[in-house]
Amino acid sequence: MASLIFGGVGLARLVVIGGSAAGMAAAAKAKRVNESLEVVVFERSRYVSYAPCGVPYYIEGLVRDLSSLVYYPVEYFRRKRNIDVRVRHEVLDVDPKAKEVVVKNLDRDENFEMEYDYLVLATGGKPSIPETLNHNVKEVFTLRTLEDGEKIKRSCEKAEKIGIVGGGYIGLELTEALMKKGKKVLLFQRSYPMRRALDPEVSSDIIKELQRHNVNLHLVESFRDVESKNKALCVITDKNEYLVDILILAMGVKPNVDLAGRIGVKLGVTGAIKVNDRMETSV
Known part of the structure; x- marks a missing residue:
């Protein structure tokens, strides 16, 4: 601009x-x-x-x-x-x-x-979700805005089993919050928790703490899709299928x-808006 x-x-x-x-x-x-x-x-x-x-x-x-x-x-x-x-x-x-x-x-x-x-x-930014995700399934959430938090809190009140995809900051903070509310949490992560911020050796301490609090961990397991099934949600991974009441996708953000x-603004190598040293775009 x-x-x-x-x-x-x-x-x-x-x-x-x-x-x-x-x-x-x-x-x-x-x-x-x-x-x-x-x-x-x-x-x-x-x-x-x-x-x-x-x-x-x-x-x-x-x-x-x-x-x-x-x-x-x-x-x-x-x-x-x-x-x-x-x-x-x-x-x-x-x-x-x-x-x-x-x-x-x-x-x-x-x-x-x-x-x-x-x-x-x-x-x-906006939540990063798989392009192949079935968007017609209800009770699937992302967390980015305050309104997102309102929706998740309302749905969590009546849910017992909650699936969370993503073991970064948001995923782990939500896991802790929901466990303290007495919910059963299934946490799916394609590698190990906090993989972008911590070494695997440090991450092992997080895994032990999650296990100590009876979090149902599914590590080195990739999320594929979600479907409605018998008034519940069926979480589909590359290894198995799991039933939950609601699902929260905490898979990171993208620009x-x-x-x-x-409007034709040029993007940079990261996919964000490309600007000069005066923060001007190409338009």
Whole structure:
């Protein structure tokens, strides 16, 4: 997107797509640099500026209310920072030549257009899930947003046996949270827990602790798919099939570049948006 030169004369509008940490930090900084700049933030969820790392503790019950995980509520940015924050708004498309975004108000199911002078893409990441996954199966969750945590907590209240795919930070934190709630947990990991952060020797201590708490471990076992079966879920791996009440996929994250790709933004070798030393994209 265009370079953000906030010191210019005259009114201008900055549109920020994404209201999590990076998006709100960019919006607040822009407003501090140029108070006359109109700043509009579009966020698909109901929350901005929150701590998703605390969601497992909300599911466990240590955090009583999701609002405790929000650094600053929407009204703070609107009233104190004079930033036009619009939650439950999803940007569907961008026309870089016309400098216009197409936005959907998710609550009203209405679309509208808005022009901009500057644009910041802060779409973050999204859960990494197999491309062949059966998306028609209910009670299969990922954990990325506060709303994801709400859905998982509601479903966990009536579930007894819970499957978790992924032995990284999120998978292990969810395992601990659900075990403390008295749930039976099946943990599937294609290698060993925390394989990207720890050596196998250190990981062995984690395995012993999981076994000590009666976690049903399925290591060196790859997840393939999930199907509905007799009012339960059938988790299919490369070794066997297992019945659970709900399934949580904690298989990591990848760059959320769906919108960027549609408007022709070049991507880097990691699949994230490619930028120069001024954080400008190719568009």
